[in-house]
Amino acid sequence: MPIEKTPEKNAILFVWFNHYAGVLIKTPSKTLVIDPVDIRARSFPNADAVLITHEHYDHLDPRLITEIQKATDCTIIADPASTQRLQHAIPPEKLQQIRPDEEIKVGEVSVKAEKCNHPAAAPVTYIVTSEDGVKVFHTADSMPFPELAAIGEREKFDVVFCTVGIAPGTSPETGFEIARLTKPQVAVPYHTNSAAYQHKFAEILKKELPRTACLIPELNKIYQVSKRK
Ligand SMILES: [Zn+2]
Numbered sequence: 001m002p003i004e005k006t007p008e009k010n011a012i013l014f015v016w017f018n019h020y021a022g023v024l025i026k027t028p029s030k031t032l033v034i035d036p037v038d039i040r041a042r043s044f045p046n047a048d049a050v051l052i053t054h055e056h057y058d059h060l061d062p063r064l065i066t067e068i069q070k071a072t073d074c075t076i077i078a079d080p081a082s083t084q085r086l087q088h089a090i091p092p093e094k095l096q097q098i099r100p101d102e103e104i105k106v107g108e109v110s111v112k113a114e115k116c117n118h119p120a121a122a123p124v125t126y127i128v129t130s131e132d133g134v135k136v137f138h139t140a141d142s143m144p145f146p147e148l149a150a151i152g153e154r155e156k157f158d159v160v161f162c163t164v165g166i167a168p169g170t171s172p173e174t175g176f177e178i179a180r181l182t183k184p185q186v187a188v189p190y191h192t193n194s195a196a197y198q199h200k201f202a203e204i205l206k207k208e209l210p211r212t213a214c215l216i217p218e219l220n221k222i223y224q225v226s227k228r229k
Helices: 062-072 080-086 148-155 172-182 195-208
Strands: 011-016 023-026 031-034 049-052 075-078 095-097 103-106 109-115 124-129 135-138 159-163 186-190 222-226
Touching: 023 135, 049 062, 062 080, 075 080, 075 103, 080 095, 135 148, 148 172, 159 172, 172 186, 172 195, 186 195
Parallel strands: 031 049, 049 075, 075 095, 135 159, 159 186
Antiparallel strands: 011 023, 011 222, 023 031, 103 109, 109 124, 124 135
16 A cells, blocks of 8 residues: 655645544655554555554554554654553654644644544544645544634644544534534545445535535545645
8 A cells, every 4th residue: 555656736645544543644745644553564664654643442553553663763643641552662752742732743744633522541633734734634533522613714624534433422423513613625534334324424514514525535545635725
C-alpha cells in the first residue's frame, strides 16, 4: 500500500486501511498515519508522523508503532494515556503528548487536538491542516458532542471522518450527527465493517445534508480531496 503518488496543489490524498480509524493522510510535503493497527509497518515507509487518538486496542498497537518509528524515524503524537504506554519504546525526543486545544507542527502541516466523546482515558480527535490549508477532521471513534458545531463553523472542513459502528453507542445516525454538526465538504463514514451501515449513513446524509458529499471509502484505496472553493 505505500503511496508513491503526491497530491496536487491544494489537495490531500487519504487511504482508509483498517475497519477502525486507520487513516493515512498525504499532503504535498508530509505523510501522516493515524491509529495504525491490523497492518504491516512496511506499509508506511515514508511516515513523517504517527498520530494516536486513544489507548484502545483498535487504535493503539505499541509494537507496530515502535516498528514504524524505528524504520522511518518519524514523530509520534499521542493522547496522554497512549503516550504513557509508548514512553519506554519511543525515544523521548520523538514522542509528543497532545491534549485537546494543543497544536503540534509537522513541518508546515498543523496537527491540532480536539475533544473526543468516547469512553477512553484521555482520547482526542485531530484536525490536520495541510500546508495549502486543506482541512481534515479525524474524529477517532467519537460520538457526537455539542462543541462540534463551533469547531465546524471555525474550521470549514474539507473532509470529516464519521464513525458509524463498532464503538459503544455509535451508529449511522450518530455518524450523521457528526457530519450535521461539522458540515464538511465531504463526509466519510468509517470505523465499521458493515457496508450497509455506510450506505445507511449516505442515505441520511443525502436527505438531510444535501450540500455535503458522501465518500464511502474502500479499504486501501487512494482518494484525493481538494480544498473547497
Ligand atoms: Zn475504535
